[in-house]
Amino acid sequence: MSDRLLVGTRKGLLTFARNGGGWTIARSDFAGIPVSAVLHDRRDGAPDGVLYAALNHGHFGAKLHRSDDAGRGWRELPAPAFPADAAGAPTLSQIWTLEAGGPSQPGRLWIGALPAGLFRSDDGGESWQLTRALWDVPERAKWFGGGYDEAGIHTVSPDPRDPRRVFVAISCGGVWDTADDGASWTLRGDGMVAPYMPPDQAGTREIQDPHRVARCPAAPDVMWMQHHAGVYRSVDTGATWTRLTPPGDDFGFAVAAHPSDPQTAWLVPAMKDELRMPRDGALCVTRTRDGGRTWEAFRRGLPGRDAYDLVYRHGLAVDATGTRLAMGSTTGGLWVSDDAGEAWALVNAHLPPIYAVRFA
Amino acid sequence: MARVHFTAWLRELVPDGPLQAKGGTVGEALATVFAELPHLKGYVLDDRGNLRRHVCVFADGQRLACDATLRHPVGPESELYVMQALSGG
Numbered sequence: 438m439s440d441r442l443l444v445g446t447r448k449g450l451l452t453f454a455r456n457g458g459g460w461t462i463a464r465s466d467f468a469g470i471p472v473s474a475v476l477h478d479r480r481d482g483a484p485d486g487v488l489y490a491a492l493n494h495g496h497f498g499a500k501l502h503r504s505d506d507a508g509r510g511w512r513e514l515p516a517p518a519f520p521a522d523a524a525g526a527p528t529l530s531q532i533w534t535l536e537a538g539g540p541s542q543p544g545r546l547w548i549g550a551l552p553a554g555l556f557r558s559d560d561g562g563e564s565w566q567l568t569r570a571l572w573d574v575p576e577r578a579k580w581f582g583g584g585y586d587e588a589g590i591h592t593v594s595p596d597p598r599d600p601r602r603v604f605v606a607i608s609c610g611g612v613w614d615t616a617d618d619g620a621s622w623t624l625r626g627d628g629m630v631a632p633y634m635p636p637d638q639a640g641t642r643e644i645q646d647p648h649r650v651a652r653c654p655a656a657p658d659v660m661w662m663q664h665h666a667g668v669y670r671s672v673d674t675g676a677t678w679t680r681l682t683p684p685g686d687d688f689g690f691a692v693a694a695h696p697s698d699p700q701t702a703w704l705v706p707a708m709k710d711e712l713r714m715p716r717d718g719a720l721c722v723t724r725t726r727d728g729g730r731t732w733e734a735f736r737r738g739l740p741g742r743d744a745y746d747l748v749y750r751h752g753l754a755v756d757a758t759g760t761r762l763a764m765g766s767t768t769g770g771l772w773v774s775d776d777a778g779e780a781w782a783l784v785n786a787h788l789p790p791i792y793a794v795r796f797a
Numbered sequence: 798m799a800r801v802h803f804t805a806w807l808r809e810l811v812p813d814g815p816l817q818a819k820g821g822t823v824g825e826a827l828a829t830v831f832a833e834l835p836h837l838k839g840y841v842l843d844d845r846g847n848l849r850r851h852v853c854v855f856a857d858g859q860r861l862a863c864d865a866t867l868r869h870p871v872g873p874e875s876e877l878y879v880m881q882a883l884s885g886g
Contacts, residue, residue: 579860582884609883635855635878646883665883711806
């Protein structure tokens with residue numbers, strides 16, 4: 438199981454290490470600066486891989502840093518920038534997600550941004566190019582912000598079988614994929630319903646708000662989605678989605694897919710939409726092991742009353758074994774489970790608001 | 798008269814079902830609604846009478862640009878939807 442955990446918070450990057458059965462802060466980097474996304478890229482940079490941290494200076498813009506020595510030293514990279522002639526005169530607001538390309542693409546990184554630009558690097562983040570073909574799709578005129586003023590890309594998922602095939606999800610702009618490294622894009626996502634739209638537009642694909650999509654690495658056709666209104670699963674790489682009916686609340690932001698079992702996924706439900714807090718103040722994690730037909734709710738080790746913790750899109754992580762999970766909340770709670778989500782141990786209840794949690 | 802539907806988020810302020818509204822623009826139609834429901838006005842418009850930043854209006858299936866919403870023409874058969882923009886959180 439992974440013994441290191443990267444936590445992007447409102448007040449910097451915290452690296453937790455497992456220490457005698459518990460978890461302690463091994464490093465604190467970028468103190469005071471919001472860290473919106475983190476990535477541990479195991480492909481490059483022996484022996485520890487490369488760390489990337491996306492910063493969101495309140496006054497000075499979105500920045501990107503890289504460490505080749507497990508966080509002991511950091512170097513600022515050029516942040517992605519929209520070209521001057523990009524339609525709509527966009528300017529980078531936030532790096533929302535950072536992903537590595539495939540093993541056959543050394544140096545390939547993807548950034549999903551707010552506003553909804555997809556940026557690509559082929560040199561380990563030393564330079565970035567906007568994926569123009571996605572920015573220029575005519576449907577972009579219908580995209581709108583979800584949680585932010587502008588639409589944004591929070592999920593970028595290269596297909597492990599062929600990393601030229603990339604899936605992205607946009608709040609609120611639906612789900613898209615490319616088969617040619619980003620040169621052309623296809624709108625996907627049949628089956629989603631958006632009750633926040635007038636009824637005759639509820640099924641329009643390009644205005645859907647997929648809060649987060651998680652793909653099963655071992656069965657990459659299988660994807661799980663926490664949508665603004667409901668939970669969905671796809672078994673055809675995101676082309677069609679079947680609404681699932683977990684008992685209780687089906688609002689939330691985070692979803693995690695088991696690394697090898699395409700029948701297993703986790704959610705962190707919240708009361709929907711206007712409320713966005715745990716029902717009865719009791720935080721829980723739900724899990725299915727049968728493809729979404731049945732769900733179990735787990736509460737052991739989580740606050741059972743008076744909790745307002747909300748887990749954002751990148752706030753739930755599962756390690757490569759599928760046994761260890763970590764979860765960080767908007768109110769600064771961090772928990773780890775060593776039994777596939779059934780029981781949780783509190784790591785720290787007093788952290789800054791947590792944006793991103795990732796095993797490294 | 799145009800029919801105005803409000804988001805369920807405002808259900809405590811608005812009676813069930815669409816409301817009938819007169820007027821040649823979205824702003825005029827909403828003004829007739831606010832005449833009956835004065836408390837609703839401050840939830841949809843800001844201090845200056847502009848549409849609130851995170852409220853969006855659809856007219857006859859078209860999402861209106863925020864700064865042009867109130868001037869947008871409506872007809873007697875128009876269907877208006879006043880929704881919370883998801884950009885608001």
